[in-house]
Amino acid sequence: MRPAAEEEPSTGDTAGGLSGARSELRRRIRERRRLRLGILVLVSVVLLGALPLYFGIRTLSRDPVFDTLDELDVPGWAAVQTVDNVSGNRWCLQDCRLRERTVQSERSPEETARAYEAALGREGWQRWQVDLCPQQPDKGSYTCWRQDELTLDLWVRAPSCLPPPVDGAPAVPPSPLASAPAAPAPAGCAGSLVSMKVRNAIDDDRTRPQPSTDPSLTGEDPFPTLTEDPLGEPTPTPTPSPS
Known part of the structure; x- marks a missing residue:
């Protein structure tokens, strides 16, 4: 005969335990689903916010005008080394923005100028015939261009090469007043x-x-040149009367 303490559990207790286990399992599954959904939403928000932020920072840090210059279809020998410089403000708060690009070419100024002028024409730039282009006479080829709200000055010239040093002395540019002939340019110039x-x-x-x-618009000279004596003929000296 079994003791009273070792009585078998009832069918109701077993059903209640199984139901509780199922409920606990469903709760854990729902929590995992919520966690996965939260992670998915967080990743989506980060990606959707990071991409516009990245392109916005890139736009502010990189002037689109340089991207336009990058698209110029010039040969590789005409753009060996490029240096960009920016000054002023994009919104013209104080000084408007000035974009400057310096490029080294492996060929002559004449051939390089033709390559760049043709590339500018293909990109929609129009030759601009205007006074003060250039403001001062310069050596080489100097042309001006316009496209929409932009103007472009193109200057192609021979590089400024210094003569090689003599007896260890530093290289200095030759003086235009020197009577002796200038030293030859270095071989790589x-x-x-x-x-x-x-x-x-x-x-x-x-x-x-x-x-x-036009003198009619600028007025008369406030200090006209006097061509005649305003006092007329000189006054004769009086002759003393006889005493």
């Missing part, structure tokens, strides 16, 4: 140098009408 300056058209003085020098 070849090719050409390209400079491009891009400005906003509203900030380019050449897009504004220049003042006229």
Whole structure:
């Protein structure tokens, strides 16, 4: 005969235990689903926010004008080394933005200028015939261009090569007043140098009408030149009367 303490559990207790276990399992499954959904939403928010932030920072740090210059279809020998420089403000708060690009070319200035002028024409830049282009006479080829709200100055010239040092002395540019012939240029001094300056058209003085020098508009000279004595003939010295 079995003791009373070792009585078998009832069928109701067993069903209740199984039901509780199922409920606990379902609860854990729901928690895992919520956790996975939360992680998925968090990753989506990060990706959707990070991409616009990345492109926004890239846009602010990289001037789109340089991207336009990068698209110029010039041969590889015409863009061996590129250096960009930016000054001013994009929104013209104080000074409007000036973009400057300097490029080294392996070939002559004439051939390099033709390559860049053809590339600018293919990209929609129009040749701009305007006074003060250049503002001062320069060696080489200097041309001006316009496209929409931008102006571009293209200057292609021979590189500035210093003569090699003599007896260990530092190289200095030859003086134009020196009577002795200048030393020959170094062997690697070849090719050409390209400079491009891009400005906003509203900030380019050449897009504004220049003042006229018509005398009728500028007025008379406030200090006219006197051609005759304003006092007329000199007054004769009085002759003393006889005493």
